[in-house]
Amino acid sequence: MQKPSEKASTYTENAFAAIKLTIIVTLVATPLNMIFGIAAAWAVTKFEFPGKNLLITLIDIPFAVSPVISGLIFVLVFGLQGWFGEWLYAHNIKIIFTEYGIILATIFVTFPFIARELIPLMQEQGSEEEYAALMLGANIWQIFFKVTLPNIKWGLLYGLILCNARAMGEFGAVSVVSGHIRGETNTVPLHVEILYNEYNFAAAFAVASILAVLGIITLIIKNLLELKIRKQTH
Amino acid sequence: MAIEIENISKTFGSFKALNNLSLIIPEGKLTALLGPSGSGKTTLLRIIAGLETPDNNPDSDIRFNGQSVAERHARERGVGFVFQHYALFRHMSVFDNIAFGLKVKPWRSRPSRSEIKDKVSELLKLIQLEGIGNRMPSQLSGGQRQRVALARALAVEPKFLLLDEPFGALDTKVRQDLRNWLRKLHDELHITSLFVTHDQEEALEVSDKVVIMNKGRIEQEGSPEEVFHNPATEFVMNFIGHVNLFHGRLEKGKAVFGKIVIDAADVPADKLGKDARLFIRPFEMEISSLNAEGSIKAKVERIQAAGVSVKVELKSEDGKVFTAELTHERFRELQLVKDMEVFVSPRNTRIFVEDYQV
Numbered sequence: 001m002q003k004p005s006e007k008a009s010t011y012t013e014n015a016f017a018a019i020k021l022t023i024i025v026t027l028v029a030t031p032l033n034m035i036f037g038i039a040a041a042w043a044v045t046k047f048e049f050p051g052k053n054l055l056i057t058l059i060d061i062p063f064a065v066s067p068v069i070s071g072l073i074f075v076l077v078f079g080l081q082g083w084f085g086e087w088l089y090a091h092n093i094k095i096i097f098t099e100y101g102i103i104l105a106t107i108f109v110t111f112p113f114i115a116r117e118l119i120p121l122m123q124e125q126g127s128e129e130e131y132a133a134l135m136l137g138a139n140i141w142q143i144f145f146k147v148t149l150p151n152i153k154w155g156l157l158y159g160l161i162l163c164n165a166r167a168m169g170e171f172g173a174v175s176v177v178s179g180h181i182r183g184e185t186n187t188v189p190l191h192v193e194i195l196y197n198e199y200n201f202a203a204a205f206a207v208a209s210i211l212a213v214l215g216i217i218t219l220i221i222k223n224l225l226e227l228k229i230r231k232q233t234h
Numbered sequence: 235m236a237i238e239i240e241n242i243s244k245t246f247g248s249f250k251a252l253n254n255l256s257l258i259i260p261e262g263k264l265t266a267l268l269g270p271s272g273s274g275k276t277t278l279l280r281i282i283a284g285l286e287t288p289d290n291n292p293d294s295d296i297r298f299n300g301q302s303v304a305e306r307h308a309r310e311r312g313v314g315f316v317f318q319h320y321a322l323f324r325h326m327s328v329f330d331n332i333a334f335g336l337k338v339k340p341w342r343s344r345p346s347r348s349e350i351k352d353k354v355s356e357l358l359k360l361i362q363l364e365g366i367g368n369r370m371p372s373q374l375s376g377g378q379r380q381r382v383a384l385a386r387a388l389a390v391e392p393k394f395l396l397l398d399e400p401f402g403a404l405d406t407k408v409r410q411d412l413r414n415w416l417r418k419l420h421d422e423l424h425i426t427s428l429f430v431t432h433d434q435e436e437a438l439e440v441s442d443k444v445v446i447m448n449k450g451r452i453e454q455e456g457s458p459e460e461v462f463h464n465p466a467t468e469f470v471m472n473f474i475g476h477v478n479l480f481h482g483r484l485e486k487g488k489a490v491f492g493k494i495v496i497d498a499a500d501v502p503a504d505k506l507g508k509d510a511r512l513f514i515r516p517f518e519m520e521i522s523s524l525n526a527e528g529s530i531k532a533k534v535e536r537i538q539a540a541g542v543s544v545k546v547e548l549k550s551e552d553g554k555v556f557t558a559e560l561t562h563e564r565f566r567e568l569q570l571v572k573d574m575e576v577f578v579s580p581r582n583t584r585i586f587v588e589d590y591q592v
Contacts, residue, residue, distance in 0.1 A: 128321035131285055132383075134308055135315040136335035136390055146338070150325040 015207055017183040018191035021099060025174075025187060026167040029106040033163050036107075037114025038156070042148070044115075045122035046130060059115050067109050071176025074105055097179030102187060105173040110166045117159030118152055125151055154229045158222065165218040169211060236261045236426065237282060237394060238297040243289040244277050244450075251277040252288070253450035259394075261299075262424045264417070266437035269447035270473070275430045278447070279396050282428070283315050284308030298393060314392030314425075318399040320383040322371040328382050329367035332357055335390035357385040360419070377408040381415075388423075397429035401436065413440050434474050438462060446470050468586040471513045478519070478556040480512040489585050492552050493530040496583055510587045518582040519558035521546065523568060529579035532556075534572055539565065546570060548578060 040059055044052060062070065076082050078095040088095060095101045129151065133143045149156075171189045178185040180194060188211055195204035237259035244252040251274045259265050267275040280286040281296070285308050288294055296304050303311050322331050330337075332354045336345055345353065358364050361381040371379055380400060387395060400416070401409045417440050420427060431437050437444050438458040445455040446469075453473075454466040465471040472479075482491030484505050489496045491512045522529065535555065536547035544565040546558050558578060560568075570576070 128317050128319060129323055132315070132317060132321040132323070132386075133334065133338070135283060135285075135313065136338065136386070137309055138334070138338040139309070142338045146334075147323055150323075 011203060014183045014186065015191060015203070018186045018188050018207070019210070021102070021186065022168055022188040024099070025103050025106050026164055028103050029110055029167045030160060030164045032107055033110055033114055033167075034156070034160060036111060037118060037159060037163075038152075040115040041118035041122050041152075042144075044119055046127050046148075056119075059112050059119075062109050063112050063116075067105075067170065067172030067174075068176060070108055071105055071173035074101060074108075074173070074177050078104075096177055097181065097185060099185060101177035102174050102185060105177045106167050106170050109170050109173050110163045113163035113166060114156065114159035117155050117162070121152055121155040122148075154225060158225050158229065161218055161222050161225065165215060168214055236299060237428070238295075238300075239278070239282065240296070241291060241294040242278070242281060242296070243291060243294070244274070244281060244286065245289055250450050252281070255450065255452060257445060257452060257455070259426060259428050260443060261426050263442040264420045264427045264429070264440060265443045265445060266441035267428060267430045267445050267447060268434060268437040268473075269432065271432060272449075273447040274450040275432075275447050276398055279398055279428065279430050282394075283313050283396055284311045285315075312390075312393045314387030314390065314395045316380070316383050316387050316395070316397040316400055318402050320371070320379045320403075322379055322383055322386070324371055327368050327370060328358075328363070328374070329354055331371065331382060332367075332386045332389050334386065339390075353389060357389055360388075361385045375408075376404045377412050380404065380412060384416075384419075388425075393426070395425050395427040397427065399430055399432070401433075402431075409436070416440060438474070446473065448473075465584070468511065468513070471584060471586070476516050476557070476559075478514045478516060480514070480554065480556075482510050482512055484508050484510050484587055492554065493550065494580065495528065496585065498585065505587055508587050510585050513584045513586070514556075514580045515582070516545065516557045516559040517543065518580060519556070519560075520579045520581050521548075521558055521560060521564075521568060521570070522577050522579070525577045526579060529577040532576055532578050534570055534574045534576060537570060537572065544570075548576070550578075 040055065043049070044056055044059075075096055077084060078088060078101065079085050080089060080096070082096075095104065129147050130143050133147045138146065169189055170187075171193075174187055175190055175193075178187070178190055180186060180190055182191075182194070186194065188207060192204050192208045192211070195201075195207060239255065239257045239259075242252055242255050243250070253274075255274075255278065257278075267278065269275045277286060281288050284303070284306065288296075288304075294304070295302050298311070323334065326334070333350050336350045336353060339345075354367065355364070358367055361384065363378060363381060363385075366374070366378070371382070374382065384397075384400075401412055404412065413436060429441075438461075441458060443455065444458050444461050446453045446461060448469050454461050454470045456464075461470060462474055465474060471477060480491040480494060482489055482494075484498065484501050484507065486506060487498065487501065489498045489501075489510050489512065491510075494512065496512070520529075525531070530550050532548040532550045534546060535549050538545040538547075539562070543559045544562055546560065546565075547555065548558060549555050568576070
């Protein structure tokens with residue numbers, strides 16, 4: 001049996017570990033999804049290639065499928081009994097029940113947010129400015145950083161905020177792949193669930209309120225951005 | 235420097251946008267590519283620029299001043315391109331838009347900051363927009379935007395200037411002004427230029443040479459006077475200016491179009507009895523109150539006197555409706571009113587019979 005003071009400090013430690021993990025997951029997943037999202041939107045809107053419609057459909061899959069199923073698919077692919085399970089075990093790589101699994105699941109679930117935000121915007125803007133830059137001698141990087149990126153920056157920021165909010169709050173897919181190891185693979189939403197299931201309501205609500213505040217801040221920034229975007233387009 | 239285009243075809247799916255087309259764009263001249271939408275004129279322009287690749291064909295080639303550029307990337311062709319909807323960089327000021335081409339040069343050939351500034355001021359002066367360098371494109375009128383787009387293309391000193399429907403998105407008055415301005419600018423710079431338009435008036439008024447395209451082929455090329463007065467094909471006749479069309483038949487020594495009979499002494503025997511089409515320009519219709527030989531009787535249906543000339547809609551005895559154009563003076567002389575009976579005779583006619591022209 002732990003003494004009450006020790007117990008309290010373990011609680012604090014576990015809560016901090018959960019917050020830390022959530023921040024790490026978000027900091028890894030959001031920038032990666034920014035790159036994937038821009039690449040996907042750029043490919044879909046500025047180029048013609050076979051399989052384009054298939055790619056657009058693939059982008060939507062994380063929205064269409066329940067996150068729990070996404071989590072289970074990760075277990076199916078990377079779990080010990082999964083397709084790559086033996087190979088991963090032989091090479092001493094652990095994905096399921098580790099932070100890596102959580103990061104992968106989060107990236108998958110939040111993938112559409114940025115691409116879906118950028119595709120209609122870039123479609124509406126068309127490719128003429130890019131062609132104009134090309135005719136003026138700009139190379140592909142100059143075209144992207146000097147023409148495309150400045151044109152989509154507000155839409156991109158909006159997508160980043162939504163992606164970030166979802167990455168912090170993702171529960172379903174992460175719950176399946178995490179294994180709920182306290183202090184190790186517990187994110188904030190999972191930690192809230194554990195505390196709640198243990199009838200530790202005060203702690204559960206305390207941690208939940210952190211998430212809620214983060215959510216409200218996100219909404220405020222989102223609305224400010226919407227105003228800004230509307231002013232820019234009209 | 236001239237542009238030579240040889241045996242270029244372009245197919246989009248099953249649609250043949252360009253059909254084995256060859257053309258020479260003369261050096262230092264302003265050439266117009268004229269045609270209805272879907273004739274392939276913009277596709278040709280984009281192929282010259284390198285924005286579109288032609289169908290693979292060993293005989294095809296594009297040469298700039300004798301040098302093949304078919305394999306060269308659009309970026310390296312040294313061509314200035316002005317887009318129909320300006321395509322100005324919306325997040326950059328007018329200054330930065332014009333300076334863009336200079337700023338993206340590799341550092342070895344990039345001019346210094348002050349050189350760029352001088353160049354941009356010089357161009358702003360050329361397009362008569364001094365002092366608006368720090369405005370954003372959204373704060374400019376359509377005509378101003380088009381001029382900025384032109385300055386931006388000229389900043390990198392291209393060998394050729396290609397313009398895609400440069401005045402297409404502007405209203406009539408601005409169009410007219412900008413058209414004259416472009417002509418004057420070209421007379422100053424003498425840069426080999428090619429512009430696409432569907433507006434025949436614009437093409438005839440501004441250019442040194444007109445190339446008329448239809449269905450991916452060239453129908454006729456020549457000076458504006460040539461294509462206007464000597465249209466080579468029925469399509470050109472129809473496309474350039476207004477025209478009255480009469481259907482008829484070739485007979486021995488003559489072509490008969492209802493009451494209009496035209497002498498055609500040397501009709502080949504195998505063309506006899508063939509359907510023929512008679513084209514008469516409205517301003518080449520002579521209206522008279524007296525019945526002369528070869529004239530047809532017609533009734534005035536409608537008079538439109540607001541304009542440089544008076545347009546009169548007439549209906550012949552056999553019910554054919556056509557128009558005639560006459561000067562205000564002649565109109566007053568004749569004292570034309572609605573439902574009045576007059577006699578009409580063509581001053582100049584063109585007859586087309588399948589691949590044969592009388």
